[in-house]
Amino acid sequence: MKQSRECVIEEKQLLQLQRNFLKYESLFAHYPGMMYLLDHNGIITEINDFSEKLSRHSNVQIKNKHYKQFLSNSEYDKVHHYFNDTLLGNVTHFQTIFLSPDHEPFDVELINIPVFIEGVVEGVFTLVRDITNERAAAFALKDSKEKYRLIAEHTSELIRLVNVESEMVMYASPSHENVLGSPPAYYMGHSFYKDIHPDDRGLVDDLLRNINQEPAIVEFRRRHANGYWVILEDRATSIPSRIGDERMLVVVSRDITEKKHAERELQKTLKQLKDLKYALDESALVSVTDETGKITSVNAKFCEITEYSEDELLRNSHMILDSGYHPQSFFYEMNCKIQSGGVWKGEINNLTKNGHCFWVDTTIVPFIGENGAPYQYVYIRKDITDRKHAEELLHTSDKLSVIGELAAGVAHEIRNPLTSLKGFTQILKSRLNSENDQEFISIMLAELDRINMIVNEFMVLARPQAVTYEKTDIQELLQNVLTLIETQAILNNVQIYTRVIEHLPEITCSENQIKQVLINILKNAIEAMTDGGEIILSLYSFGDEIIIEVRDSGTGIPEHQLAHLGEPFYTTKKKGNGLGLMICRRIIQNHQGSFLIESKEGEGTVVSIKLPFQLSQDERR
Ligand code: ADP
Ligand code: MG
Numbered sequence: 001m002k003q004s005r006e007c008v009i010e011e012k013q014l015l016q017l018q019r020n021f022l023k024y025e026s027l028f029a030h031y032p033g034m035m036y037l038l039d040h041n042g043i044i045t046e047i048n049d050f051s052e053k054l055s056r057h058s059n060v061q062i063k064n065k066h067y068k069q070f071l072s073n074s075e076y077d078k079v080h081h082y083f084n085d086t087l088l089g090n091v092t093h094f095q096t097i098f099l100s101p102d103h104e105p106f107d108v109e110l111i112n113i114p115v116f117i118e119g120v121v122e123g124v125f126t127l128v129r130d131i132t133n134e135r136a137a138a139f140a141l142k143d144s145k146e147k148y149r150l151i152a153e154h155t156s157e158l159i160r161l162v163n164v165e166s167e168m169v170m171y172a173s174p175s176h177e178n179v180l181g182s183p184p185a186y187y188m189g190h191s192f193y194k195d196i197h198p199d200d201r202g203l204v205d206d207l208l209r210n211i212n213q214e215p216a217i218v219e220f221r222r223r224h225a226n227g228y229w230v231i232l233e234d235r236a237t238s239i240p241s242r243i244g245d246e247r248m249l250v251v252v253s254r255d256i257t258e259k260k261h262a263e264r265e266l267q268k269t270l271k272q273l274k275d276l277k278y279a280l281d282e283s284a285l286v287s288v289t290d291e292t293g294k295i296t297s298v299n300a301k302f303c304e305i306t307e308y309s310e311d312e313l314l315r316n317s318h319m320i321l322d323s324g325y326h327p328q329s330f331f332y333e334m335n336c337k338i339q340s341g342g343v344w345k346g347e348i349n350n351l352t353k354n355g356h357c358f359w360v361d362t363t364i365v366p367f368i369g370e371n372g373a374p375y376q377y378v379y380i381r382k383d384i385t386d387r388k389h390a391e392e393l394l395h396t397s398d399k400l401s402v403i404g405e406l407a408a409g410v411a412h413e414i415r416n417p418l419t420s421l422k423g424f425t426q427i428l429k430s431r432l433n434s435e436n437d438q439e440f441i442s443i444m445l446a447e448l449d450r451i452n453m454i455v456n457e458f459m460v461l462a463r464p465q466a467v468t469y470e471k472t473d474i475q476e477l478l479q480n481v482l483t484l485i486e487t488q489a490i491l492n493n494v495q496i497y498t499r500v501i502e503h504l505p506e507i508t509c510s511e512n513q514i515k516q517v518l519i520n521i522l523k524n525a526i527e528a529m530t531d532g533g534e535i536i537l538s539l540y541s542f543g544d545e546i547i548i549e550v551r552d553s554g555t556g557i558p559e560h561q562l563a564h565l566g567e568p569f570y571t572t573k574k575k576g577n578g579l580g581l582m583i584c585r586r587i588i589q590n591h592q593g594s595f596l597i598e599s600k601e602g603e604g605t606v607v608s609i610k611l612p613f614q615l616s617q618d619e620r621r
Helices: 002-030 050-055 073-087 132-154 175-180 198-209 257-283 300-306 328-339 385-431 435-462 474-491 511-527 580-590
Strands: 034-039 044-047 092-099 105-117 120-130 158-163 169-172 216-223 229-243 246-255 285-290 295-298 344-351 357-368 374-383 470-472 494-500 507-509 533-542 545-552 594-600 604-612
Touching: 034 050, 050 120, 073 092, 073 105, 073 120, 105 132, 158 175, 198 216, 198 229, 229 257, 257 300, 285 300, 328 344, 328 357, 328 374, 357 385, 385 435, 435 474, 470 474, 470 511, 474 494, 474 511, 474 533, 474 545, 494 511, 507 511, 507 604, 511 533, 511 545, 511 580, 511 604, 580 594, 580 604
Parallel strands: 494 533
Antiparallel strands: 034 044, 034 120, 092 105, 105 120, 158 169, 158 246, 216 229, 229 246, 285 295, 285 374, 344 357, 357 374, 470 507, 533 545, 545 604, 594 604
16 A cells, blocks of 8 residues: 555656656757756756757767867856856856857857756756847947047037037037137037127027928037137037937037138129129220120120110121221231230221211230130220310311411411502503403403402401301301302302392391301202202291201211211211311300201201391390
8 A cells, every 4th residue: 555655656756757857858949049958077968959050060069078169268268167156056147259160259148057956066057149140239339339439529520419408518529629729628518509609699599499390501600719700500400319308409510711701702802893894884895706806795885886786796796897997907917916915905996887987995805715825805995086086176176277377367468469459450441442451351350359358258267256246248148158168169060059038137146157157058068969969058038037048969868867966076077077067056056046957868958047137135145
């Protein structure tokens, strides 16, 4: 009985033992890592299947061998120390390096667990985990941290970490010292606003406020330790991660002071250039040609003076303005000079689109390309027509006054012998009886009268006199003018017909001035008929006015020129001075009369003058 009871107990214990063994087996089989059992000499007595995979050794070769087969000599001492500690009953946990069969190292983490049997350590369970990847990741992290540290510490840009809520600087890169003159510590733990220009605070507010949007860029000034302002360009980026529970902002600033100064200088230079161009455009005719002389640009003043539109000028040559005044050699020399890179200066006579002359003081500046040859020419011209005319006028009026005085003197000298000639001819007339002789003598006397009259007129016109208004017989005045102008008319093959109403009243006028008007108008009429023609001069009265009309059959005046008539110096003649009509207009105005020119191109011109019989006293000038 007793024996059977013991048998039952033994059987139960055996069953329990068997179950424990199976549990141990199952752990060994399914543990997803390397696991082996060492005896107290360090010999591997049991090893699980997974170990082959991890250790890369075959289990058959490993089993019953010392664990040091996994280790290099240098690691062995360390591991052996932990092994001994475990034999003393302690669980040990450490990292070491295993070697594969071909001596390739790999990182492992070991846990040694003592195997107690009835209170005595009988061996050691070792669990092994491959940590190669984990170590690589940890190393990579350390490496990237190091890289960022290097970047932050060695970049010339200023890098700051700013706490969004407190606006406090949590980190400032060492570059602060270089750019702002103070070490990072001067900024860390202080407000981001420290040393910001008071006027720029608003900008920085915007920067901090808009961090949730795209990276913001702001320019503002921060004070350098030496007191001057450094212009910074700040980029702020909100970083998604927080440090603790604080939201951070990365602000990267670049010193753009020099760039800004350069920009300002550039702006200043550009403005100066613009102002210069404006001044030039206001005062001068500017045009540019390419290297072949084709016009590539013109300014408004150029178009205004030449009367051509920009379109008509572009791609054309400046020869479009040639007046024929200068000989070919003039332009040849000019071209030689500028084509060899020299600046040419001179005065050029040009013609407008509508055919009137103008003078320009011209400077041509060649722009030299890299190959040493001009690639464009800039023409700067100043309209000097008025000056030229004034010079010419001074010249001619000088000449005229000298000639006038001479002529007046000569005329005076002629008058005396003329008087004796006339006297003696009259005596001869009374002495000679033959009819033929009488006729000759009459002709001689008439001719002498004519000479006398011309000489008298000449003396009156040549000598400038004070203007005096007197009652004048207009018919007689007209006759005197005709006497003067006749020779020129005949030379030009021009016939002058007069239509005069008899018994016209006398008018109050300056005889010399009205003569001057009529001479100017008749001269213009004759000059308009280069191949001859006729002038009809009518004189009549209407109401209380005298009307003088000069009608020619000359070239006429094109419509676009009519508006310019009477402007000083407006002339279409090579040797004209453009003063005749202006003087006429002024004189007639002073006589309270009116002056009208009607003309048709190719048919002729009619100039009508109206003069009151009587001048009202006050308006007489
Ligand atoms: P100038 O005779 O010196 O040119 P004027 O003032 O006398 O100056 O005349 C100005 C311009 O008016 C002349 O150049 C000419 O073109 C035009 N003109 C004046 N009179 C006539 C005319 N009878 N027929 C045609 N054109 C004329
Ligand atoms: Mg004239």
